[in-house]
Amino acid sequence: MNKRILVCDDDKGITDMLQMVLETIDVETFVENDSVHAMAKIKELLPQLFIVDLWMPVVSGDQLIRRLKMSADSKDIYVLCISASRDGEDIARDAGADAFLSKPFDMDELLDAVEKGMNHVHSA
Amino acid sequence: MPKNLKNTSTYEDQGLSPLIYQALDASVSGVIITDNRLPDNPIIYHNAAFEKITGYSKREIIGHNCRFLQGEDRQQPARAKIKEAIQKGQHITVEIRNYTKQGDLFWNELYISPVKDSDGQVTHFIGVQNDITRRKRVEEKLLMEKESVEKKVEERTENLRSSQEYLNSIIETIREGLVVLDPHFKVLKVNKAFLKLFKVSETETINKLLFDLGNRQWDIETLRELLVKILPTNNPVLDYVVEHDFPHIGPKTMLLNAHRIELEGKYKDRILLAIEDVTDRREIEKRKDDFLSIASHELKTPLTAIRGYVQLLKRFISKENIKALDILSKSDTQIERLNNLIAELLDVSKIKSGKLDIHHSAFDFDKMVRDTIESVQLTNKEHKIVLRGSTGVICNGDETHLSQVVGNLLTNAIKYSPDQAQVSVDLARFGDQVKVMVSDQGVGISDSDKKRIFERFYRVKNIQKRFSGMGIGLYICQQIVLQHGGTIWVDSELGKGSTFSFTIPYKK
Numbered sequence: 001m002n003k004r005i006l007v008c009d010d011d012k013g014i015t016d017m018l019q020m021v022l023e024t025i026d027v028e029t030f031v032e033n034d035s036v037h038a039m040a041k042i043k044e045l046l047p048q049l050f051i052v053d054l055w056m057p058v059v060s061g062d063q064l065i066r067r068l069k070m071s072a073d074s075k076d077i078y079v080l081c082i083s084a085s086r087d088g089e090d091i092a093r094d095a096g097a098d099a100f101l102s103k104p105f106d107m108d109e110l111l112d113a114v115e116k117g118m119n120h121v122h123s124a
Numbered sequence: 125m126p127k128n129l130k131n132t133s134t135y136e137d138q139g140l141s142p143l144i145y146q147a148l149d150a151s152v153s154g155v156i157i158t159d160n161r162l163p164d165n166p167i168i169y170h171n172a173a174f175e176k177i178t179g180y181s182k183r184e185i186i187g188h189n190c191r192f193l194q195g196e197d198r199q200q201p202a203r204a205k206i207k208e209a210i211q212k213g214q215h216i217t218v219e220i221r222n223y224t225k226q227g228d229l230f231w232n233e234l235y236i237s238p239v240k241d242s243d244g245q246v247t248h249f250i251g252v253q254n255d256i257t258r259r260k261r262v263e264e265k266l267l268m269e270k271e272s273v274e275k276k277v278e279e280r281t282e283n284l285r286s287s288q289e290y291l292n293s294i295i296e297t298i299r300e301g302l303v304v305l306d307p308h309f310k311v312l313k314v315n316k317a318f319l320k321l322f323k324v325s326e327t328e329t330i331n332k333l334l335f336d337l338g339n340r341q342w343d344i345e346t347l348r349e350l351l352v353k354i355l356p357t358n359n360p361v362l363d364y365v366v367e368h369d370f371p372h373i374g375p376k377t378m379l380l381n382a383h384r385i386e387l388e389g390k391y392k393d394r395i396l397l398a399i400e401d402v403t404d405r406r407e408i409e410k411r412k413d414d415f416l417s418i419a420s421h422e423l424k425t426p427l428t429a430i431r432g433y434v435q436l437l438k439r440f441i442s443k444e445n446i447k448a449l450d451i452l453s454k455s456d457t458q459i460e461r462l463n464n465l466i467a468e469l470l471d472v473s474k475i476k477s478g479k480l481d482i483h484h485s486a487f488d489f490d491k492m493v494r495d496t497i498e499s500v501q502l503t504n505k506e507h508k509i510v511l512r513g514s515t516g517v518i519c520n521g522d523e524t525h526l527s528q529v530v531g532n533l534l535t536n537a538i539k540y541s542p543d544q545a546q547v548s549v550d551l552a553r554f555g556d557q558v559k560v561m562v563s564d565q566g567v568g569i570s571d572s573d574k575k576r577i578f579e580r581f582y583r584v585k586n587i588q589k590r591f592s593g594m595g596i597g598l599y600i601c602q603q604i605v606l607q608h609g610g611t612i613w614v615d616s617e618l619g620k621g622s623t624f625s626f627t628i629p630y631k632k
Contacts, residue, residue, distance in 0.1 A: 011425050011429075013425065013426055013429040014432075016429070017429040017432035017433055017436075018432065020433070021432055021434075021435075023437070024439065044256070048317075083419070084421045084428065085421055086467075101624065102429040104427045104428035104430075104431040104432075104463055106429075106431075107435035107436060107439075110432075
């Protein structure tokens, strides 16, 4: 079973922390801090779960989600959006994210969301 | 035979019938005859009425010149006229101030007629007196009133002139553009600020229709409708925003206020339009909002990392190390506090720019209150939160925000009653409203502060030293309650505690 997770956040403080949190469960975690390269990473890894921030320079999270959901080979990837902006949930859902957590999130909440994403089987 | 004629030797000398004298005595007018041929023109006859009017007796009258009637009051202009007429032997009518024997003033309307002999020499004068004191008094009163009215009119005119100058100087000093319109929206007057604001001259403005000004910037259907309603309904136009690319000055945001004006007796049915350029202010507000948005986002990012690490650390520490676990739990609580403060800052910014989103959905109101109490109780072990009553309603509103209100009121109640062990929440429902009351027996609020505690960034003076806080919690509560169509208020007494209450309609 595919246990790969790709995390994309321009803030290294967040990705480092997430990496450590995700080490506590049985998954393979990859990190991308530059959203410009995120799409290539997605195509290369085809992870089960994509955790993405919204406010990032050059390519924003919602743009990434839209591209991912438009592309045939990546559209089934479960997208968990994490953002510190209040209207983040609306933007994320609009773009096509499957789940949303507002920063700062509770670790248990995050692990629940990750588990849900990992067990998610796309209907199509 | 009249008694005053008994000792008169003259009437027979005049060869007149006693009947004439009786007629004279019957008259209400005083009548005298003076003999101009004798030195100092003495009185040689008077009738009964003359005695009655003057109060003098016959002895004091006959043989005297008439001047005794004026007493000390000798400078009257009427006297000069009489003197002149007597010298010239002419007929005269004057009004003269006379005095009775007792010294009382009476106004005498005096007719003097000369009697001439066959050579044309004046032998006698006949004087007829009427006491016109009463008429004179009325006349004087009228005159005084007239004078006082004239004085008042003068004062009023002066007041009006100075108040007009005063008003004009205000109108010209004011920095808002002002336009006075007639009922057909023709421009009657503008102030300097208006001309400066739009870089236009009076000639291209006065007597033009408001809607024709510039590049028809005010020709907006909704504005037109509002302006049309002003005169018949007296409803002012308040804070109407016009964003437009104006000639000469470019894209600007203008705030319009219009009122009907009326000056009694001078004009009515005019419209005063005040125009304020709020472009810069809006821009600054927007920048401030953007800044707060970015700042709160940036602050939350490291907070997210810290929280993650703290929670992660908690997992790695063995269950036996109670002290360390306790420290981590407390750290987590503080992180949550910091997070709420940041969220509040952003809320204020959003409320201010009208962007606070209220998401209405149906939820169990009592459960929301219970959950909020539970989470507040979790971090505040010192006070017991007592819940009384219930509403039993499924409420249509923004559960997150309403929970924020209850939570905020509760943490305030706890914060401001440090020496108490209990705070309480009362729930009630009446009609289509639910009511929440949060009470404490703490420090209380003075009357003067009560009015202001819902203001943004307002902090009660003495409180600031004793309790931390930014002064935005109650402001946010109020805004959330208002957005739900409700009301929020406080009942409080210094030193005895406070009860904050809010009501909202639960179905919407």
